[in-house]
Amino acid sequence: MTKNNNYIKRLIFSFLAVALIVIPASAFAAAPDGVKKDMLETGKKVYFKRCVWCHGVEGGGDGPSADRLFTRPRNFIQGTFKIRTTDSGELPMEQNLIDTVKNGLQGSAMPAWGEFLSENEIVSVVQFVKTLIQDRDFGDTDEEVNIQDFGTNPWGTKGPYHLGVPQADIDAGKEVFLKNKCFECHGGEGRGDGNPTMKDDWGFPIVAADWTQCWNFRGSRRDPYNPFNVVRTVSTGLNGTPMPNFKDQVTVEDRWKLAAFVNSLCPRKNIDKLTNKPIPDFLIQSVYTEGQVSPSIDDPSWQSPDTDSRIVAFPEEQAENPKRHYIAMAGQITRGKRNFDPKTDDLWVTSRWSAEDNAVYYLVEYHLRFMSQDPEYPDAVAIQWPAKLQDLFGAEKPYFIMGDSKKPVDIWKANFLPQDYSATNAPKPDGYKLDVKVEELVGFGIESVNAKESESKVQVVDSIFKQGRIKILFKRDLKTEGEFDVQIPTEKFIPISFMQWAGRDKEKDEHMAISTWYYTILKPALPQSLYYMPPIMAVVFVCFQGWLVWMTKRARKMYDEGKIRRDELPK
Template sequence: MNEENMMSISKKIVRRWLVTAVTLAVLSVPSILFAQDYRKPDPVQEDKLELGKKVYFKRCVWCHGVEGGGDGPSADRLFTRPRNFIQGTFKIRTTDSGELPLDENLIKTVKNGLPGSAMPPWGEVLSNEEIVSVVQFVKTLVQDRDFSGDFEELAVQDFGTMPWSVKEPYYMGVPQEAIDAGKEIFQKNKCWECHGGEGRGDGNPTMKDDWGFPIVAADWTQCWNFRGSRRDPYNPFHVVRTVSTGLNGTPMPNFKDQITVEDRWKLAAFVNSLCPRKKIDALTNKPVNDFLIGSKYTEGPVSTDFNDPMWQAPEHDPRIVNRPEGYEGDQKWHYIALAGQITRGKRNFDPKVDNLWVMSRWSAEEQAVYYLVEYHQRFLGDDPEYPEAVAIQWPGKLEELFGAEKPYFIYGDSKKPVDIWKAKFLPKNYSPTNAPNPDGYDLDISVVELVGHGFEDVSEKETPGGVEIVNSKFHQGRVKIMFKRSLTTENPDQTDVQIPTKSFIPISFMQWAGRDKEHDEHMAISTWAYTILEPPLPAERIWLPPIMAAVFFGFQLWLVRMTKRTRQMHAEGKAN
């Protein structure tokens, strides 16, 4: 064999080894690298800057500031703080962690807003041209990055597709084994360190964003507040995207290298299963408020045990999904929306609690009514000067109201007083930085009864009406308070609400976060709703259904017998 042939054979051998090595290297590379599309950032569209600037200084400057530093006139009143554009750190993206967003990401954010923050959906106010233009102007405010530079390259991620053939509300049909696997992934990756043991965001009270401002982890049980989830709050894709990309500027990292795409969908299935299904109001992107709280009739005494079956009810709205298999109770949770009180004093734009869950029972034997009030609050305060508090407000002279007439919803007025049941409390042996306590915390709690004739005239009753707190607990970011009071009282000044049965009674709620030093009119508050003490079932409602069932069953037996007899007569020739 000559030298030329030997060199040719050697080259072939080397080439084969190179191909094999490259193939093995490719196979060893994590699949995530092939789930990305690398591209340059979208350059600034210069022809749209003039219109974009006009829109920005008319709509956006008040929060984001003149230079985009997140320091506008309203910024100090908002939680979380408005986005600082200077560094180019944007939360909602389909690009990799730390990278610039695509135009389509920014346009969607401006159009849909960011639920759970002060960023509204500008798509309901601005035209598409205005939204595209203001996005271009915002990109010019970024100083530390260059959308038009040659050194930026964006990795656009592929999040895969939902493994299950389910549609909104994305709950029924997801295999339980996927949800269980997602819970294991949650525990393995220590998501509870920030999001808490039951997902209410109560894991870490010391987190800050990149600019040093306080920030909290998402409450997974209130998925309508997830950033980037507007118009589609129950879609697990939002969880997959956030786990894949992280949230720039926050402590939330990406987990694309730690968790496979398949496992991210399982984690999303678990997170998604924690959120109660309620019909969403398209305007507010919050659950539709329940304006009627039914108080269930109880023949004997009402249990004060939170775990008693009479207080068990799924948080899922039966209009959206079926109640769990085997559920035999007659209760449901009522959703009551709260908002910051902004009419007086320090303008409170940033209450940490934006809803309550309420259920109620009343006892014919005790002639008393019970209201169980629950709300999610990640961390409680420990300063006796600023106790935590929640209150139920009633018309003080219900019998004197005509038709739909009600007192002013904040402390009443001089002509129409209000009766306020206020529970004030501090947790025992608690610190926000404690390790998780599976048993929760008992509360050092007291109740005060107030009479309100307006902002300047709120005082304690000289003769209380007998309101009691019969049970209370703080557990994994959830406060539970059970109020009790007799239906009627003998208060001589007649400011106690006298609670009738089978009548619609105005009711509203207040909540103070002691950790945020809320007090007096600095609080979260609901508008007036109604409650009704439901009457017992009439006797005929109890015995009539069995009788009707027996009659129907007897008719069916007679029909079967007559059919068999007719067939037999035909067979014997006795009938044509």
């Protein structure tokens, strides 16, 4: 009898599925997909081999790794799933769970299993996960799922970067953003810097998504620039989090426009298909500057798009500006006090140098939702160099975490606190001024990091915290006297790395976020020969062509006059 019931249910469901295809603009109610019991045995095996380590024996999101993860693994017991096509509060469709397993949840520890497990294993493990839900039941007749209406992409944009949305629609989307007060949580420019007090359903702290790093959207489905991801989240909300749905406040058409706006904030970068993160720019190119370098972050000479110029061409007035290099950051999880939940995923570095100024400038930027106001734990960022560059042989480098006993490092550290700031303030478009204190350190390993004895030469000439983004402009003379000062030659590859401390998280010393070694190079001025050599070569070639024509015509004439015969050497 129940089997029969199920059959009818399935029949109705498939009719509805067809209806969904035929009449796309309508939500409909159905029963959730039941558990396929014959797959549970395989599902259990997969779960206990692959999933149990984070999600726990009973699916409570309390596996061995859970306490060292931010965001924590999903607790299955309440049946609360973030990425769905169903209405807020409802159970997900089976396909939603399958997609999550296949694509992973970017920006969290959940990897994509699509290439690792077989289709059968994935579907099976999803069945098993359904049985871990205790508070609800996929077979319950009271349960209802309403697949939401998402409309279709009105611009027909496709491809990895989904370019080509008209500016008018992006602007209209911004109006929707302002009208619905999305900034209250997501911040004035979408960096998730709106609300520091949010908690999820289980009482764990949670932060709003940073729209300028769309590759970290949990629901990005390995297609981060697709505006559909945003439409889906706005339409369904994220269960278990403070993110509600806006399906009644915002029409489907407007949701796509809002998505276009959100999407336009995310810089187009070359995304690594395996890690789903932008590929780091392992060479930081410092651009030669005529005369003095501007010490102001707002100066046009410091403006460069975050986007990769190979994907979207830079505006002409910025074409000669230095590139903004993407530096990937990780928690320092290996030495001393370890940092398992870094608050910063990446830094953006821009650099200029000037011979006249005799100085090199590094503009370091990063996204930070909330700043610290505690003088004991200020926010900080540092650039790390080999202190004895001249002693390094070949590609040798000091240990990347504050050097080692044989190869010291030179650390330029800026500690800073914001002025008149409170994390709960409304977005402030002008940003906050920072009180900056520069430290110059020399590191022989994490146990031995000390302030330099020599005169301090590193300056922070400008800084700001604006709309969830910190900008620090470092300056130092090219040549200095200090024993452990890095000396920066031009046209040489010099190792460089970065460190960052989130004061609000009580990060200090080796408890920090860190990058690996990158290289930087001070590019020379463009050679003068660039302007006169090409015309000279062209003229030389014209002469050669003239000679060739003359020679050929002469030979031709000699044939015609019978002085020589073809294919015969003249006697």
